[in-house]
Amino acid sequence: KTTTSCCLALQLAKTRAKVLVVSTDPAHNLSDAFAQKFGKDPTAVTGYDNLFCMEIDPDAALEMDELADVTGPGAEMGGIQSLMQDLTKAIPGIDEAMSFAELMKQVQAMDYDVIVFDTAPTGHTLR
Numbered sequence: 001k002t003t004t005s006c007c008l009a010l011q012l013a014k015t016r017a018k019v020l021v022v023s024t025d026p027a028h029n030l031s032d033a034f035a036q037k038f039g040k041d042p043t044a045v046t047g048y049d050n051l052f053c054m055e056i057d058p059d060a061a062l063e064m065d066e067l068a069d070v071t072g073p074g075a076e077m078g079g080i081q082s083l084m085q086d087l088t089k090a091i092p093g094i095d096e097a098m099s100f101a102e103l104m105k106q107v108q109a110m111d112y113d114v115i116v117f118d119t120a121p122t123g124h125t126l127r
Contacts, residue, residue, distance in 0.1 A: 002029040005118035013051040016113040021053045023118040028055040030118060042111075052112070 002025070009021040020042055023030045030053045031038050034045050042052040107115060
């Protein structure tokens with residue numbers, strides 16, 4: 001899936017103004033395919049000015065500042081914020097939901113002409 005996604009993105013980058021490849025696979029391989037490190041934010045692929053990649057990490061998607069919105073300002077990590085973090089990680093399907101939320105941010109922003117998805121294995125994707 002990763003090889004196909006990368007090849008498709010490279011071909012699209014020849015004819016489109018801005019192309020984004022997003023990996024939702026927990027075992028990210030885009031960094032390996034392009035021999036450079038990608039993270040949760042779109043990063044330009046070396047050698048291309050219109051091709052970008054990002055690897056969504058569902059564990060990092062629910063960051064502490066987002067938990068602060070739920071627990072209130074100034075909440076200590078040792079208290080309710082820590083409990084909320086543990087609870088959210090225990091919810092079945094939360095990793096897929098967080099990945100989907102990150103995807104929707106990029107789609108709604110409409111910053112790219114084409115978004116290519118390098119999806120997780122079928123079982124993860126169908127959840």
